[in-house]
Amino acid sequence: MAVDTELIGLDFNLSEEHEAVQQAARDFAQTELLPGVIERDNAQKFDPELLRKMGEMGFMGMMVPVEYGGGGMDTISYAIAVEEISKIDASASVIMSVNNSLVCYGLEKFGTEEQKQKYLPPLASGQMIGAFCLSEPEAGSDATSQQTLAEDCGDYYLLNGTKNWITNGNSSSVCLVIAQTNPEKRHKGINCLIVEKGLPGFSVGRKEDKMGIRASDTHSLMFSDVKVPKENRIGDDGFGFKFAMSTLNGGRIGIAAQALGIAAGAFEMALKYSQERKSFGKVIFEHQAIQFKLADMATRIEAARMLVYKAARLKDENKDYAKAAAMAKLYASDVAMWATTEAVQIHGGYGYVKEYHVERLMRDAKITQIYEGTSEIQKLVIARELLK
Incomplete structure (x- = not known):
């Protein structure tokens, strides 16, 4: 039987830095999140003041490089913090996870320098919340079947379609939207666009009444002839599917x-x-x-x-x-x-x-x-x- 060599030399002890992250997240969860967690679940609403405090604690951009306003931490630190937050309030941890793992990571890994400078500092500080928009009414696990269309109109894309089950759908200020530009190319014709709230034609649908993580807001997002500047595309034309899978x-x-x-x-x-x-x-x-x-x-x-x-x-x-x-x-x-x-x-x-x-x-x-x-x-x- 083959031995998984990746396990050899694995250190099972946390470093002093990891222990400090663990203690900080544990203290925050106990002192700030535990009070009112049942009430937030009942009301299906997360307290914006808690979001602000999560940003101040550095939980919203833990792996973002320091030069872009983040914590510059490793993934293990992030996982440790998510675990401690989730012990008390999974609604808080999913807000944190989407902002860190999907939005900040995607921008930091694949965005242009201009995109990083513009979006990462406010996202990492919690001043801005991000959403990742992949799922659709007819495209959940089958991410290749995107019905949201981003028509190439020269210096901008014309975005039309609906995204479902979007965490931070209403509270987010910026969304990474996966959309089809060249249907004949299938997954090779998909792009990812940075779409800011407030653009004409961008609307938020009803809030989902969920079984769990009820304090986090999950909405449908609708796009009707939304003009998205070409410079808001992440990566080359057709890179969207690879971007989504990697993220x-x-x-x-x-x-x-x-x-x-x-x-x-x-x-x-x-x-x-x-x-x-x-x-x-x-x-x-x-x-x-x-x-x-x-x-x-x-x-x-x-x-x-x-x-x-x-x-x-x-x-x-x-x-x-x-x-x-x-x-x-x-x-x-x-x-x-x-x-x-x-x-x-x-x-x-x-x-x-x-x-x-x-x-x-x-x-x-x-x-x-x-x-x-x-x-x-x-x-x-x-x-x-x-x-x-």
């Missing part, structure tokens, strides 16, 4: 870290509850059935963490991380769904009410198996990578 690879690390955090948060709550709740004359942790559940949860969560860290390390080393990112997201999202269900079970009837938080984590967990590539798509990615 999503990095985004999967963020969602894997989110799933990891949801699972770890549920585990921590269940462990604490098991040492407080009594049945049959003793705390329920002393019952072997509960011990086995917690032991399994701890083991699977640790395995998911190693997959996330491996993908993050490969990305930081500029190595091919597509398979590792897909594996991390596939496994971590499954662990999140399973672990949160077990946490509800450990809490018994209390787990079914909002006061104890675990029911919200269970609702939040499901989306990690769906967005930024369903679990089925991750398996296709992994299988394809196995043949290389």
Whole structure:
């Protein structure tokens, strides 16, 4: 059996810098996000003041180079922060993930110097929020079937179409829109355009009433003869599909870290509850059935963490991380769904009410198996990578 040499020499200890990031994110989650998290979930609204504070803490542009106003941190630092935020509020972490993994990363990696100078500083500081617009009513997992059209009109594109399931859809100031310019070329005719809010013909549709991550705003976005300057195209003509796929690879690390955090948060709550709740004359942790559940949860969560860290390390080393990112997201999202269900079970009837938080984590967990590539798509990615 072949040995995965990428695991050899993997350091399982966090550096002092990583520990500092972890503590800062943990403190922020406990002091700023935990108060009101249930109320935000009920109201389906995220507090703009919290967004401002997330920007001030540097959570909105962690991997953006310092020269563009970001933190200049590595991907592992980012994954650690996303995990800690997700333990408390997955709505906050998905806002953070989209801004970091998809929008900032895409601009920093593939944008022109002018585009970087214009958009990265306000995005990294949280003064501006970004959205990534790929999914459509008829193009979810099949990203090649873009119906949104960007007609080349010389010095501008005329954009028409609808995007669905857009995180930060209403709160964003700038959107990266994937659109088809040359339908006869299929995926080779797709472009990515930077589209600012406020352009004539750009409108925001209804807010989705979601099962989980309810405090984050998810909307449809509509484009009707929106004129987008040619200089707002990212990369060469026809680069849009490669841009989307490359950016999503990095985004999967963020969602894997989110799933990891949801699972770890549920585990921590269940462990604490098991040492407080009594049945049959003793705390329920002393019952072997509960011990086995917690032991399994701890083991699977640790395995998911190693997959996330491996993908993050490969990305930081500029190595091919597509398979590792897909594996991390596939496994971590499954662990999140399973672990949160077990946490509800450990809490018994209390787990079914909002006061104890675990029911919200269970609702939040499901989306990690769906967005930024369903679990089925991750398996296709992994299988394809196995043949290389």
